[in-house]
Amino acid sequence: ETGVTQTPRHLVMGMTNKKSLKCEQHLGHNAMYWYKQSAKKPLELMFVYNFKEQTENNSVPSRFSPECPNSSHLFLHLHTLQPEDSALYLCASSQGRGYETQYFGPGTRLLVL
Amino acid sequence: KQEVTQIPAALSVPEGENLVLNCSFTDSAIYNLQWFRQDPGKGLTSLLLIQSSQREQTSGRLNASLDKSSGRSTLYIAASQPGDSATYLCAVGKTSGSRLTFGEGTQLTVNP
Numbered sequence: 001e002t003g004v005t006q007t008p009r010h011l012v013m014g015m016t017n018k019k020s021l022k023c024e025q026h027l028g029h030n031a032m033y034w035y036k037q038s039a040k041k042p043l044e045l046m047f048v049y050n051f052k053e054q055t056e057n058n059s060v061p062s063r064f065s066p067e068c069p070n071s072s073h074l075f076l077h078l079h080t081l082q083p084e085d086s087a088l089y090l091c092a093s094s095q096g097r098g099y100e101t102q103y104f105g106p107g108t109r110l111l112v113l
Numbered sequence: 114k115q116e117v118t119q120i121p122a123a124l125s126v127p128e129g130e131n132l133v134l135n136c137s138f139t140d141s142a143i144y145n146l147q148w149f150r151q152d153p154g155k156g157l158t159s160l161l162l163i164q165s166s167q168r169e170q171t172s173g174r175l176n177a178s179l180d181k182s183s184g185r186s187t188l189y190i191a192a193s194q195p196g197d198s199a200t201y202l203c204a205v206g207k208t209s210g211s212r213l214t215f216g217e218g219t220q221l222t223v224n225p
Contacts (some may be wrong), residue, residue, distance in 0.1 A: 006156075041217065042117070042214075042216055043202070045213060045214075048212070056212060088154075090157065100145075100162070101159045101162050102147075102159070102213065103159065104159075105156050106156040
């Protein structure tokens with residue numbers, strides 16, 4: 001596979017569940033990002049990783065826990081979410097040498113009941 | 114705090130028309146500006162990236178301009194086609210680091 005892939009594509013979970021979102025990039029990039037896209041709102045940056053180190057946390061609640069084991073993989077661990085966390089979660093990657101084009105995955109559509 | 118606004122929020126045009134999408138930003142200290150396309154339920158596809166030192170970029174029927182001093186960018190689409198129907202997002206990168214600030218997007222419908 002090429003580009004940026006995300007699994008699962010759709011997820012329904014209860015507020016007491018624990019689940020994880022996975023992102024994988026096959027572009028040889030060094031920076032990876034998590035974004036949240038809610039209805040009628042601009043995309044919101046959640047986390048940035050450069051060379052496996054977290055470089056930005058945009059005041060994201062602790063019920064979202066990112067993990068970046070290597071430059072190709074990024075996870076978002078979810079626990080005790082709220083219905084307002086229902087959104088499209090997008091992963092992206094870039095070269096990481098400054099600012100340049102970000103390549104996005106197809107997203108995970110999350111519904112919290 | 115950087116704010117990005119896109120006007121109009123939605124646009125419906127007949128096939129073949131030339132059209133302009135607008136993006137404005139409040140802080141002119143940007144590193145670059147990107148235009149993305151998003152199809153329903155899908156991720157984003159980068160269309161054009163303009164560095165802060167550039168005035169415009171072109172790709173096929175698309176032309177993006179940047180006027181940093183006035184905090185504006187436009188995306189010009191020539192001879193629109195039904196396949197151009199999507200949401201177009203503008204995003205600005207700050208001077209240092211990797212943060213992108215997005216607008217809410219313009220939802221474009223091109224009618225056959």
